[in-house]
Amino acid sequence: MKMSAGVEWAVHCCVVLSQADGPVPTARLAELHGVSRTYLAKHLQQLSRAGLVRSTEGRDGGYLLTKDAAEVSLLEVVQAVEGPEPAFRCTEIRQNGPLAARPAACRSACGVARAMAAAEHAWRSSLAGVSVADLAAGVVEDNGRQAFVGLRDWLARGRG
Amino acid sequence: MKMSAGVEWAVHCCVVLSQADGPVPTARLAELHGVSRTYLAKHLQQLSRAGLVRSTEGRDGGYLLTKDAAEVSLLEVVQAVEGPEPAFRCTEIRQNGPLAARPAACRSACGVARAMAAAEHAWRSSLAGVSVADLAAGVVEDNGRQAFVGLRDWLARGRG
DNA sequence: CGAACGCGGATAGTTGTCATCCGCGTAGGA
DNA sequence: TCCTACGCGGATGACAACTATCCGCGTTCG
Numbered sequence: 001m002k003m004s005a006g007v008e009w010a011v012h013c014c015v016v017l018s019q020a021d022g023p024v025p026t027a028r029l030a031e032l033h034g035v036s037r038t039y040l041a042k043h044l045q046q047l048s049r050a051g052l053v054r055s056t057e058g059r060d061g062g063y064l065l066t067k068d069a070a071e072v073s074l075l076e077v078v079q080a081v082e083g084p085e086p087a088f089r090c091t092e093i094r095q096n097g098p099l100a101a102r103p104a105a106c107r108s109a110c111g112v113a114r115a116m117a118a119a120e121h122a123w124r125s126s127l128a129g130v131s132v133a134d135l136a137a138g139v140v141e142d143n144g145r146q147a148f149v150g151l152r153d154w155l156a157r158g159r160g
Numbered sequence: 161m162k163m164s165a166g167v168e169w170a171v172h173c174c175v176v177l178s179q180a181d182g183p184v185p186t187a188r189l190a191e192l193h194g195v196s197r198t199y200l201a202k203h204l205q206q207l208s209r210a211g212l213v214r215s216t217e218g219r220d221g222g223y224l225l226t227k228d229a230a231e232v233s234l235l236e237v238v239q240a241v242e243g244p245e246p247a248f249r250c251t252e253i254r255q256n257g258p259l260a261a262r263p264a265a266c267r268s269a270c271g272v273a274r275a276m277a278a279a280e281h282a283w284r285s286s287l288a289g290v291s292v293a294d295l296a297a298g299v300v301e302d303n304g305r306q307a308f309v310g311l312r313d314w315l316a317r318g319r320g
Numbered sequence: 321c322g323a324a325c326g327c328g329g330a331t332a333g334t335t336g337t338c339a340t341c342c343g344c345g346t347a348g349g350a
Numbered sequence: 351t352c353c354t355a356c357g358c359g360g361a362t363g364a365c366a367a368c369t370a371t372c373c374g375c376g377t378t379c380g
Contacts, residue, residue: 002367003161003247004337011272012253025356034256039339045358058347059355074275087163087247093172096194099314101303111298112171115234119286126279138271143261154259162336164368185325199370205327218378219324 006043007081009035013044014077014132015139017053018069019148020155023062028158032151043081050080060159069136075127088116166203167241169195173204174237174292175299177213178229179308180315183222188318192311203241210240220319229296235287248276 013029026044030037044063047053054066065072090113094101101110109117139147173189186204190197204223207213214226225232250273254261269277299307 001161001163001242001247002245002249002337005249005251006338007248008251008253008272015272023356027356032257032259033253034260035253036339038341041357042339048357055357056347057345057357059353060348061346061356063357074279082161085162087161088167089162089165091165091168093168093193093195097192099192099310100194101307105303108302111295111302112168112175114298115287115290115295119234119283122286123279123283126282127275130275135271135275138274142268142271143265147261150259162368166368183325187325196370198372201326202370208326215326216378217326217376219322220379221325221377223326 001087003078004081006039006046007078009033009040010043010047010081011074011077011132011135013040013063014047014052014065014069014072015136016151016155017063017065018072018132018136019151020064021152022159023056023060023064024155025062025158028062028155032154047077047080050076052076052080065132069133070131072132073128074130074132074135075124077132078127086117086120088113088120090116161247163238164241166199166206167238169193169200170203170207170241171234171237171292171295173200173223174207174212174225174229174232175295176311176315177223177225178292178296179311180224181312182315182319183216183220183224184315185222185318188222188315192314207237207240210236212236212240225292229293230291232292233288234290234292234295235284237292238287246277246280248273248280250276 012033016029016032017024026041027037029044030040033040044053044055048055048063051066052072053063055061055063090110092106092110094110095103095106108114136148172193176189176192177184186201187197189204190200193200204213204215208215208223211226212232213223215221215223250270252266252270254270255263255266268274296308
């Protein structure tokens with residue numbers, strides 16, 4: 001059970017976008033994080049389709065957060081990249097074999113699926129409780145207040 | 161982010177084993193659940209290596225739970241099949257690029273990794289709170305008390 | 321001894337992730 | 351008007367993981 005590495009990239013990009021003054025192009029985000037430009041573009045497109053991010057086309061274009069960073073939860077970012085499907089998929093094996101449960105008893109999900117769903121709900125709730133703004137605050141806590149000052153300078157240099 | 165289908169098989173097998181009077185061979189478990197015998201064998205070997213299940217070799221051999229069903233958590237079964245690695249793997253991209261965080265600031269995990277780890281901890285806690293005995297009780301609740309009577313009969317017919 | 325069983329390795333088919341490239345449309349500046 | 355920088359979507363391919371099967375080996379019991 002592994003999460004795509006694109007999730008990590010997407011989250012960090014959202015944190016950076018929360019500090020940007022204008023649109024940030026893919027190439028800048030890729031250079032900043034030291035990752036593949038073309039592949040990062042794919043994940044940014046996913047964020048765009050999910051509505052978390054807005055793209056400005058044409059020259060001087062780039063990406064912007066669509067909402068305030070405090071309104072964007074980590075869960076939204078993860079699901080934009082990973083998709084909404086739960087990790088556990090019940091195949092209803094209780095309906096297989098010689099002792100198959102009667103369909104009448106299968107109107108509700110089986111106990112195994114219920115327990116798995118509850119665990120994933122706990123996971124999603126935890127992610128939903130963290131916003132991009134919280135993550136940005138964590139960076140300041142770890143790296144000092146001037147951490148984002150350097151970032152804004154570097155982004156502005158790109159716009160020359 | 162998908163979980164292996166083998167997890168579902170393994171969990172259902174544990175519930176069945178909790179109701180068995182003696183060793184149950186792989187072929188019987190596979191027939192009962194309508195799944196591939198050879199592939200299920202792989203997952204049962206994983207449970208065996210994890211110590212959740214004990215194998216009796218030779219003729220009339222098969223699998224037994226090593227502990228009381230109330231002592232076996234769903235988390236143990238999931239991790240026996242899926243492995244212990246977390247779904248999110250931090251690649252420390254904060255140390256990449258022109259504005260890399262100083263190594264000194266990276267002694268602790270980055271905020272993103274911390275949030276992800278907290279969510280996975282919530283997931284594991286939820287799974288740890290459910291035992292195989294709880295799942296068996298759920299089957300009785302859904303299918304009536306005689307659900308496992310038929311199962312025990314069917315398993316005994318195999319030993320006939 | 322023979323039959324039934326678990327164990328481990330070898331082997332593929334299929335799917336999903338990771339990554340790259342190209343052509344297209346769009347917007348701003350010279 | 352043209353050029354350039356940019357996002358978008360499709361096509362493509364390398365690689366790993368999951369899914370599935372088979373075989374030979376050792377063990378146990380009648």
